[in-house]
Amino acid sequence: MSLSATGGTPGSAPAGGQTSVSMIARQAIVNGQQQVVGYELFNRSRSGTAHTAATDVILVFTALSHAGTEDLVGKKLIFVNCTHESLTGGHLELVDPDKVVLEIPPLGHVAAEEVSARLPILQGLRMRGFHLAFNHTVLESAYAPWLPLADYIKLDLSVLAPDQLAVLIRYAGRQSKAELIAEKVETAQQYDMVSSHGVQLYQGYWFARPALVETKLLSPSQASIVDLINKVRQQASTDEIEEVLKKDAGLAFNLMRLINSAGFGLQREITSFRQAVMLMGLKKLFRWAALLLTASRTGGAPSSVGQTAVVRGRLMELLALETLPPQEADQAFVVGIFSLLDVMLSMPMVSALGLISLPEPVVAALLRREGFLGDLLTLAEACESSNDAMFDRAAGTLHLSSQQINMAHLQALAWADNFTV
Structure with a gap:
């Protein structure tokens, strides 16, 4: 195990x-x-x-x-x-x-x-x-x-x-x-x-x-765990710790899954990384990360699927910030980073989403591409393909210019690529 x-x-x-x-x-x-x-x-x-x-x-x-x-x-x-x-x-x-x-x-x-x-x-x-x-x-x-x-x-x-x-x-x-x-x-x-x-x-x-x-866990990268441990030991801000989670789909998934499990004993569902960090607290977060590192093994390259999910999440967050307050834009990031959860877990998306507690708009976007978040996800997917028609339709629906989207996409790619330890 x-x-x-x-x-x-x-x-x-x-x-x-x-x-x-x-x-x-x-x-x-x-x-x-x-x-x-x-x-x-x-x-x-x-x-x-x-x-x-x-x-x-x-x-x-x-x-x-x-x-x-x-x-x-x-x-x-x-x-x-x-x-x-x-x-x-x-x-x-x-x-x-x-x-x-x-x-x-x-x-x-x-x-x-x-x-x-x-x-x-x-x-x-x-x-x-x-x-x-x-x-x-x-x-x-x-x-x-x-x-x-x-x-x-x-x-x-x-x-x-x-x-x-x-x-x-x-x-x-x-x-x-x-x-x-x-x-x-x-x-x-x-x-x-x-x-x-x-x-x-x-x-x-x-x-x-x-x-x-048979159980499946998304495996965080060792570098991400080390970065999280360092941030916690330095008593970094919630924003800095949230950044580490946002850049590793496996780390984010495991934390959200754990904190919303029956074994953690919370009375309400946690739906954002910020909530998870604040409720868990630095002491417990450090212990959790340290135990992950203790049980980890080296070897293997970063997952291209996970990389794509991180870029999607950041792109969607940046575009959402054009019209939404930061707390609601965070849901756009969650949609993006979990949009490939079915691929990462090798199971249907509906089964994968049954494993974590997410707000209904997030679920609707992931399963049916509904609502503003669903339109953002469609646009993010179009940015990865050569389907110009889908890109133009999604951009028009969201009232976003090609310049806005391209700038956000470049920022998202750079943001993911700059994550080093």
Whole structure:
């Protein structure tokens, strides 16, 4: 699984927009009515990859920034296996804790002092609103300090005998407020047994095998990520940070997708880069960019498709500024930079637009070339072709002269080409 970034060469115009394909397996966790309450996620992209804090980061962000023909987790809970090292990672500050269940592993050769040393970290996660899940070892006396923090306790039917299960279920009911999840339920007999003891959540082949889901992310250029990090560290203005986002379609898409995802927990839709920057804040923006860079890979040339999208966006913005205030002209930029989203994601435009929240005029322009924004997009497309008739019709509709359009087009090309690190 990868949030990989393609490296731009110095002096190039790394517009982003290359697609990274990943494979995530998800297995449903269901209740007694077989309604899905959450999904446990597994990395299935790279066999043999060690489970590290970095893979936790990638798993969570791929889930929240998922681009595919269906929602990966929707509004369900996300169960994510963790390492103790990953629990202090900055990536956890970028998600809505109410949507995430962190599965905490046992310590192996447990010692009372080590259990105590980890306690403040776990308490801090709970205070921030994360749900915590443990396996049945949390019911052992050595882990007594952790038990009050458990929201879920998983009981592995492949390693626990029926008599052990009965004892553990009774003990958990007396000593904790955790919901019990019977995992690796593979037969009707196992289901009947654990449900008769009062277990109400289940996971396993009897209900659903892990299903592979292909995910796609637009990969920002490494140069763009570095530039964004530098701007944030310098506490640059919102305008300067917005400029970096405008020059990389992949960076812009991933930020808008993340900030509008259920995992980010905002109550209203964010429809402009400026809003996204201001609401995310410099601290979170820096962490997000740093994690993207950590997970990135070098290699490859800037995408010509992404480059075209950036030029379109800037051209449309410049032309919109002839008649519209800056805030409305920003929507023209959004239309331009996302006008090739179907090509970048290799899916129909209607499916691609279902992945991000955009104002209706923007959607109408992208899908049907409707309204003022649709006319601007038609004109931008005409500027890339030799179709003089289409160019003249669009220019006439918008009451723009050839001189105005040509000047804006040259400015847009220069603006994109001047983006270097």
